[in-house]
Amino acid sequence: MSDHEYVPKSKFGKWFNDRLPLLTLASHLTDYPTPKNLNYWWTFGGILSFCLITQIVTGLTLAMHYIAHADLAFESVEHIMRDVNYGWLIRYIHANGASMFFLAVYIHIFRSLFYGSYKSPREIIWIIGIIIYLLMMASAFMGYVLPWGQMSFWGATVITNLFSAIPFVGEGIVNWLWGGYSVDNPTLTRFFTLHYLLPFLILGLVVLHIWALHVPGNNNPVGIDIKKPSKDTVPFHPYIVIKDGFALLMFMIVFAFFVFYSPNILGHADNYIEANPMVTPAHIVPEWYLLPFYAILRSVPDKLMGVVAMLSAILILAALPWLDTSRIRSAVFRPLYKQFYWILLADVLILGYVGAMPAEGLYLLIARVATAYYFIHFLVILPVLGFKEKTIPLPLSITEPVLGGTPIASAVKKKENLT
Amino acid sequence: MKNIFKITYSIIFLLAVNPQVNAVEKVEFLKTNWSFKGLFGKFDRGSLQRGYQVYTEVCSSCHSMKYLSYRNLFEPGGPEFSEDQAKAIAANFEVTDGPNNDGEMFTRPAKLSDKFIMPYENVKAAQAANGGAYPPDMSVLAKARSGGVDYIYSLLLGYEDAPTGVTLDDGVYYNKYMYGNNIKMSEPLSDNLVEYSDGTIASKEQMAKDVTTFLMWTAEPHLEARHKMGFKAILYLIILTILVYFSMKKIWSRIESEV
Numbered sequence: 001m002s003d004h005e006y007v008p009k010s011k012f013g014k015w016f017n018d019r020l021p022l023l024t025l026a027s028h029l030t031d032y033p034t035p036k037n038l039n040y041w042w043t044f045g046g047i048l049s050f051c052l053i054t055q056i057v058t059g060l061t062l063a064m065h066y067i068a069h070a071d072l073a074f075e076s077v078e079h080i081m082r083d084v085n086y087g088w089l090i091r092y093i094h095a096n097g098a099s100m101f102f103l104a105v106y107i108h109i110f111r112s113l114f115y116g117s118y119k120s121p122r123e124i125i126w127i128i129g130i131i132i133y134l135l136m137m138a139s140a141f142m143g144y145v146l147p148w149g150q151m152s153f154w155g156a157t158v159i160t161n162l163f164s165a166i167p168f169v170g171e172g173i174v175n176w177l178w179g180g181y182s183v184d185n186p187t188l189t190r191f192f193t194l195h196y197l198l199p200f201l202i203l204g205l206v207v208l209h210i211w212a213l214h215v216p217g218n219n220n221p222v223g224i225d226i227k228k229p230s231k232d233t234v235p236f237h238p239y240i241v242i243k244d245g246f247a248l249l250m251f252m253i254v255f256a257f258f259v260f261y262s263p264n265i266l267g268h269a270d271n272y273i274e275a276n277p278m279v280t281p282a283h284i285v286p287e288w289y290l291l292p293f294y295a296i297l298r299s300v301p302d303k304l305m306g307v308v309a310m311l312s313a314i315l316i317l318a319a320l321p322w323l324d325t326s327r328i329r330s331a332v333f334r335p336l337y338k339q340f341y342w343i344l345l346a347d348v349l350i351l352g353y354v355g356a357m358p359a360e361g362l363y364l365l366i367a368r369v370a371t372a373y374y375f376i377h378f379l380v381i382l383p384v385l386g387f388k389e390k391t392i393p394l395p396l397s398i399t400e401p402v403l404g405g406t407p408i409a410s411a412v413k414k415k416e417n418l419t
Numbered sequence: 420m421k422n423i424f425k426i427t428y429s430i431i432f433l434l435a436v437n438p439q440v441n442a443v444e445k446v447e448f449l450k451t452n453w454s455f456k457g458l459f460g461k462f463d464r465g466s467l468q469r470g471y472q473v474y475t476e477v478c479s480s481c482h483s484m485k486y487l488s489y490r491n492l493f494e495p496g497g498p499e500f501s502e503d504q505a506k507a508i509a510a511n512f513e514v515t516d517g518p519n520n521d522g523e524m525f526t527r528p529a530k531l532s533d534k535f536i537m538p539y540e541n542v543k544a545a546q547a548a549n550g551g552a553y554p555p556d557m558s559v560l561a562k563a564r565s566g567g568v569d570y571i572y573s574l575l576l577g578y579e580d581a582p583t584g585v586t587l588d589d590g591v592y593y594n595k596y597m598y599g600n601n602i603k604m605s606e607p608l609s610d611n612l613v614e615y616s617d618g619t620i621a622s623k624e625q626m627a628k629d630v631t632t633f634l635m636w637t638a639e640p641h642l643e644a645r646h647k648m649g650f651k652a653i654l655y656l657i658i659l660t661i662l663v664y665f666s667m668k669k670i671w672s673r674i675e676s677e678v
Contacts (some may be wrong), residue, residue, distance in 0.1 A: 249663055
């Protein structure tokens with residue numbers, strides 16, 4: 001695992017380490033050679049670990065007071081908000097924490113897209129990441145059901161009904177998921193169980209994600225392979241630790257602002273109305289972080305094809321390392337890819353916007369165009385671009401940025417500063 | 420440093436473009452100054468106490484408040500009646516308790532630990548008494564409507580004669596701010612409907628403001644504690660961030676000087 005043999009100083013340390021090499025692991029983690037040119041977009045990995053731990057700790061505390069029962073869930077949440085000591089704080093951190101988690105994960109994913117971090121030899125890291133992202137969406141969706149408000153109930157109804165699109169067995173699967181013939185108490189209790197379980201699966205996958213990362217080491221803004229350790233690297237501790245810490249604190253300020261000053265702005269008012277199977281809300285919308293996929297789902301007229309499109313939109317990401325045929329990682333050296341990158345980002349934001357709007361008229365048209373473009377980006381543009389694009393020459397190392405040619409040298413230097 | 424700004428801007432941008440999920444149709448709500456908004460927002464105690472009076476004398480005949488207990492009335496951050504006042508308020512209500520040792524249910528005056536008495540036995544009874552419409556529970560109402568307190572305040576003052584061409588069924592009223600403009604609640608407030616003990620003139624606007632303030636507190640009883648803690652937490656984070664920033668510069672200077 002480590003590039004050098006670590007020998008503990010104390011006798012006991014040596015005895016222990018020979019049996020369970022925890023000290024070697026600790027030494028590996030602190031000495032881990034990291035590219036020195038990582039920018040702040042690289043700090044979101046640490047921020048995401050913080051988000052996961054925060055969700056688990058606040059979630060465990062909430063679970064001590066929450067009652068997973070259709071008649072009592074809403075009331076128990078109000079009990080947490082009113083009578084549990086600092087219950088309001090714990091619940092608001094948990095609820096807004098989900099949004100902050102997704103904000104961070106989207107930045108993390110788009111960083112990876114910009115700098116080509118998914119490319120060889122980091123495909124496994126990337127695929128584990130996509131699985132984590134899928135589990136996050138499942139956990140978040142099920143967590144949103146637990147307060148048993150109107151949006152909880154109707155959101156659960158809409159999403160679980162998607163499975164009914166599966167030919168022949170769809171209805172059966174939906175009834176099996178519900179544990180009955182509608183979303184009801186059995187649905188709530190199983191969602192609670194799974195909402196409790198999934199974060200620990202995510203935690204396990206995060207360990208694998210980091211383990212897989214530590215094999216080839218970090219990608220970097222220049223996107224070239226570097227020698228480790230070398231002049232291009234710094235030990236993880238203290239350099240990266242303090243930088244991640246600083247970025248985390250900045251993130252926490254934004255987080256705290258939501259928790260303390262607008263804790264309900266990212267939620268839907270209807271979720272403070274207790275679930276009522278007899279009354280359907282005017283607009284059923286998922287949480288903001290699922291909106292782009294919701295837009296894709298609704299932009300296809302056929303229900304089954306809509307579900308297929310939505311799932312493909314996520315799963316296509318897993319094939320990305322092979323769809324992107326360019327061997328240059330960083331968009332800094334790919335002038336055309338860079339343009340398409342920003343268009344893709346705009347496209348996803350547009351999808352998110354129309355996902356919140358009623359699926360009719362102009363909104364539906366925009367959603368269809370944006371959905372089509374989303375798939376074209378991955379299935380047509382990326383494969384073709386790898387062959388057609390004229391890229392900028394890569395520097396040899398981070399510390400000695402360029403080989404020869406002065407005009408390009410200055411361009412590279414400038415671009416590096418910008419990103 | 421440039422990157423930090425970029426990150427911050429991106430976050431703000433992302434949140435700004437994140438569409439107003441709650442927005443239905445844009446109606447301009449009536450504006451009033453809420454003392455509880457803003458970084459240091461606090462409830463106006465007088466307003467909360469008057470609001471409680473409006474709630475008990477007007478709203479509570481139809482609207483329940485099932486998540487509140489009488490003890491909440493003297494707890495810090497709320498109307499802050501004295502404990503004796505809260506006890507006296509509770510004693511005005513009768514609750515059914517039991518069964519006692521003979522297996523009988525009995526009634527007794529409410530205590531501080533009791534929940535607010537419900538106006539109706541159950542939802543069906545409430546609907547039967549109100550022409551089929553269920554008067555919603557008011558405990559979290561201020562958070563359960565998009566537009567929140569501005570919406571409730573506007574609704575209370577938004578009763579009008581129906582425009583020509585609009586015909587209303589029996590027991591349905593026209594309200595400018597109600598979703599669909601039809602409401603089954605008759606105009607609840609009129610000038611001098613209640614008599615405030617503190618001498619405040621009970622205009623319609625004043626009562627609407629007081630009762631809406633009260634509803635904000637019932638929906639968010641720890642709002643003051645939240646604002647107070649939020650200010651301290653964010654101030655602490657900012658100071659720590661600055662310290663960590665300079666530590667980071669110091670540590671990284673070892674590397675940067677080498678380059």
